[in-house]
Amino acid sequence: MANTEVNKKTILIADDAEINRLLLKKIFGEEYFIEEAANGLEALQKLREMPEIAVLILDIMMPKLDGFGVLEVMQKDEHLRTIPTVVITANNEEDTQIRALSGGATDVLTKPFSSQIIMHRIKNIMTRREAEKLAEQNRAYKRELRLMYTDEKSGLYNKNAFHRYTARMLEKNHHKKFLLFRWDIDNFKVFNDWFGTEVGDEYLKKIGDFYRKYGKQNTALMTYARYDADHFVCCQEAEGFNPEAITKIIDEYMGQLKNLDFEYTPRVGIYMINDPTLDVALMCDRALLALRSIKDSYGKRFAWFDDSMRESMIEQQEIVNEMEFALKDGQFSAYLQPQYNYDNGRLIGAEALVRWKHPVKGDIMPSKFIPLFERNGFISKLDEYIWEQICILLRKWKDEGIPLVPISVNVSRRDIYNPHLFGNILALLGKYNLDPALLHLEITESAYTQNAEQLVTTVNLLRSHGLKVHMDDFGSGYSSLSMLQDVPVDLLKLDMRFLGNDYKEERSGNILNAVVRMATALQLPVLAEGVETKEQADFLRSIGCLRMQGYFFARPMPTEEFEELLTSVNTTSFLGDSFVESIEGSVNFLSFSFQSALLFNSFVGGAAVAEYDKRNETFVTLRINDQFLTEIGTDRTQYMERGQSVFDYYENENKQIVLDMLNEAIATDKEACCEVLTRVTKKSDEYRWLKLRTRLLVASSNRHILYVVVENITCSKEKTIAYEDMVEKLTTLTNNIPGGIGIFEVADKMQLVYCNDTMAVMFGYTHEEFMQKFANSFIASIHPQDREVVEKSFSCLLNEKKLVENCKYRQICKDGSWRWVNMYGRLMAVDGRIPRICALIMDTNT
Incomplete structure (x- = not known):
């Protein structure tokens, strides 16, 4: 009985007539809990206070707020509008019932009503509502499952x-x-x-x-x-x-x-x-x-x-199982790989690299454990351990009076996201009382792809406290110009693996050269790592990269060996911005005798001896003759005031044209030439076209001495440009004439030497198709029965030199059909050459 009472649902009866409430209570009282309201406001209050109400039986005519008003309020409330509402009314008019249903009522009953009918209707409404609730629960459950899986x-x-x-x-x-x-x-x-x-x-x-x-x-x-x-x-x-x-x-x-x-x-x-x-x-x-x-x-x-992969997986699991103990046991140690200034041979620093000496397995290669530690996050603990070992080492050297060089340590991608990174590094420097400039931090370029904003924030914070930050492995991953612009690092580490063994190839060498030149333009020092041969080192030096590290200089070594190195070689932490190269033969070449000077100055044409510095991209004249000045449109005084840089006379793409010529001459050791537009003076609007020819005289790693001949070709170039412009305009004109234009040479056969686009399109061809098919024998495009008419018309033009008024014939189309056309022609000037006829061909329907 108690269980039945618990499961009974509640009906709210809202009616101002007590007799009606008593009647409905008698009908529903045995099976349902009954709540009553004498007006609309009281009904709304109970609906809000009693969320368990299953059905509202609502009278239309009530004081304070009628049934329509109650329905309107319920529709605006997300919870109330879900409660089934049965409206009872003594008004049997259809409009009233429709208004109630439109206002949100579930059903309408008119007084007087049958107790059995109203009981069944209320039960049906409750059953439907329970079914809808269950269906919605099922839908929600399915949605949850779908989201879950x-x-x-x-x-x-x-x-x-x-x-x-x-x-x-x-x-x-x-x-x-x-x-x-x-x-x-x-x-x-x-x-x-x-x-x-x-x-x-x-x-x-x-x-x-x-x-x-x-x-x-x-x-x-x-x-x-x-x-x-x-x-x-x-x-x-x-x-x-x-x-x-x-x-x-x-x-x-x-x-x-x-x-x-x-x-x-x-x-x-x-x-x-x-x-x-x-x-x-x-x-x-x-x-x-x-x-x-x-x-x-x-x-x-x-x-x-x-x-083998299974064994690798097992090996990795063994590494994971042992890594924590290995760190506590001191099995990890720092090795140092020296860094040199290749120009003067000085030791300028070192990179700290981690090594794992296992008591049983011996040396475990970094390639075995570093990638794994980066994936599982243990790399952060290992990094901090190595940082402290380096700080201890630097403090020891300082106390013992050993010359100090900066040591760079790796900062992994995981470390970048550590909110305590900055504090931890400063704490180490403070603990060992070290100058921040002695501990350089290497951040791999791949960290930029993970979270560029976080990286920039971290780097700025580190540098603001005197720490030097290097971008490591540049070129081996997602390198970009924006990276160099956005991340304010102090040094770029160029990975030679970026080019492998192809650095000697022109394309690869130019790429490497461009990277170094770009870094130089950004005032960003470059250090090449992975240098293994003298040939690589010499090449890097030739393009202006002097800082180097790699097996050619030294393999990573224990700290004790590096300490001996520090005390036995000339060390410096300063690197000059440039170095002086000797150019063999150039002194003798430039030390001209009186006779050679006379010959040079009397040379027919403008001539100069110039030096091209590929590293700094400068091109400066060392010697010029008078005709050189005449050709470029200046005198010696103005030329010297303006400066001797050849590139000052060329702008934008013209400068690049000259650069390409120089590089071609250097690469081929043959004469190279170009045509460029130059401004006579910086302030004037006068331009000249110059033809430059050059050949390499003497070369070193970066600097090249070249012989340059210059010729003023402004007149001929302007004529050429005018001619090309005229041809372009005529072509545009002929292509816009509503008819075909053709020029024929008439000798042994009728040969088409020119036609406009319209002529080809008339017969369904592209210009190229039409010329390829009919250029050598235009007569083949004419209907066999009409060829005699066309040949006769051409003969009249040649012999009688008169205008053909109307030569009508059929011409083949690309689809195989024939089109009737009219042709008008005139004999062109011959001047002793093969006669030419210009013809206008029009569709007969035009």
């Missing part, structure tokens, strides 16, 4: 759902063989940086569409998901799987998305599932190991997980 960006399963449904699929189909493959989008973080996260999200959605399409087209059992970030996984039956085919399918689909300027090369890691009871997460990890094994392989597009 669906990736919102791609619409695919998320990681948890993939684990669950893949395990279920493998369990139900244990008799079948399955595999799992995994792939990702190269540099997706860079993609988002370039095009924005909205475009990136749209990219992910399209990949979701790809998987759904792939699933529909494939009859094999499969599950697929966006696993995390830009990684996608798929588990499917192994039978019929072709790794080349899936790579091609991904490549082709991704190719359809390349409407943006973003290159993508798919690589796939595959794991053959031998044990279907294995945790699906481990399967995904093994596919990831296979994927990582070919990340830097240009030619390989897919890889299968094998035992």
Whole structure:
């Protein structure tokens, strides 16, 4: 009985007539709790105070606020408008009932009413409402499930759902063989940086569409998901799987998305599932190991997980298990690799590199543990440990009076996001009472792609307290001009791996040269790391990069060995901005005798000897003759006042034209020439066209002595330009005439030497097609029955020299049809050459 009372629902009866309330209470009182209200305001108050009311029975005619007013208020309240409302009225008019229903009433009953009818109607309303509540709960539950198991960006399963449904699929189909493959989008973080996260999200959605399409087209059992970030996984039956085919399918689909300027090369890691009871997460990890094994392989597009990768995974797990103890046990130590000024041979600093000496396994290579520590975050602890070891070392050297050079230490990407980074480094410097300039910080360029804003903030904070910051590994990853502009570093470390062994090639050498020159323009010192040969060092020196580090100078060494080095060599922490090169032979060449001077000054034409400094991009005349000044339009006094820089006379693209000529002469050791426009004086509007010819005389690493001949070609150039302008205007004119224009040479055959675009278009051809097909024999384009008429007309022009009034004939169209045209022609001036006829050809319908 008590349970029945608990489950009874509540009905609110709102009616100003007590007799009506008593009647309704008698009808519903046994099965429902009854609440009463004598007017509309009281009804609204109870509705708000009693959220458990299941149905409102509402009279229309009430004091203070009538039924219509109550309905209006309820519709404006998010909760109240969901309560079913049955309106009772003594007014049997249809308009009143329609108004109540329009105002939100669930049903309308007119007085007098049958107790059984109203009871059934109220029960039906409650049943419907309960069904709607249940349906909404089910929909909400399904939405929750969908959000729980669906990736919102791609619409695919998320990681948890993939684990669950893949395990279920493998369990139900244990008799079948399955595999799992995994792939990702190269540099997706860079993609988002370039095009924005909205475009990136749209990219992910399209990949979701790809998987759904792939699933529909494939009859094999499969599950697929966006696993995390830009990684996608798929588990499917192994039978019929072709790794080349899936790579091609991904490549082709991704190719359809390349409407943006973003290159993508798919690589796939595959794991053959031998044990279907294995945790699906481990399967995904093994596919990831296979994927990582070919990340830097240009030619390989897919890889299968094998035992060697399993061993690598076990080895990595062993490293993770031992790393904390190894740090406490002092198994990690700092090695130092010297840095030199190659121009004067001085030791200018060193980079601290970590080494792990395991008591059982011996030396563990950094490539084995550094990437792993970067992924699991342990790199931050290791970095701080190395920083302190270097501070201890610097303090020791200072106390012992050993010459000091700055030591640079690595700051990983993880460290950048550490809010205590700045405080920790300052605390170390304060603890050991060290000058901040002695501890340089190297931040890899890849940190810029993760969070550029955070990086800039951190670097500015560090530099404001006297710390020097280097950008490490520039060129090996996502390098950009904006990076150098935005991140205020003190030194750029150029990774020689950027070019490998191709630095000697002209293109690669120019790239390296351009990077150094760009850094110089930004007043940003450059240090090249990874220098392994004298040839590399000499090349770097020749392009103005003097700071170097690498095996050519010294391998990373224990701190004790570096300490001995400090006490035995000339060290300096200062590097001059430039160095002096000797140019063999140049002194003798410039020390002209009286006879050679006379010959040079009497040279027919303008001549100069000039020095080109590739490093600083300067081109200065060392010697000029009088004719040189005449050709460029100045005198010696004005020339000296303006300065001897040849580039001062050339602007924008003209300067680049001269540069290209110089580089060509240097590279080929042959004569090179160019034509450029020059301003006579800086303030005048007079320009001259000059033809320059040059040849290399003497060369060193950076500076080159060249012989230059200059000729004023303004008159001939202006004529050429005027002629080209006239030809362009005539061409424009003829192409706008509503008819075809052709020029024919008439000798053994009728040869078309020119036609306008309109003539070709008349017959359905492009200009190139028409000339290729009919230039050598125009008569072939004329209907056989009409050729005699055309030949006769041309003969009249040649022999009688008169205008052809109307030569009508048919000419072939590209589609094979024939078109009637009228041709009007006149004999052009011959001057003893092959006769030419100019003809106007018009469509007969024109």
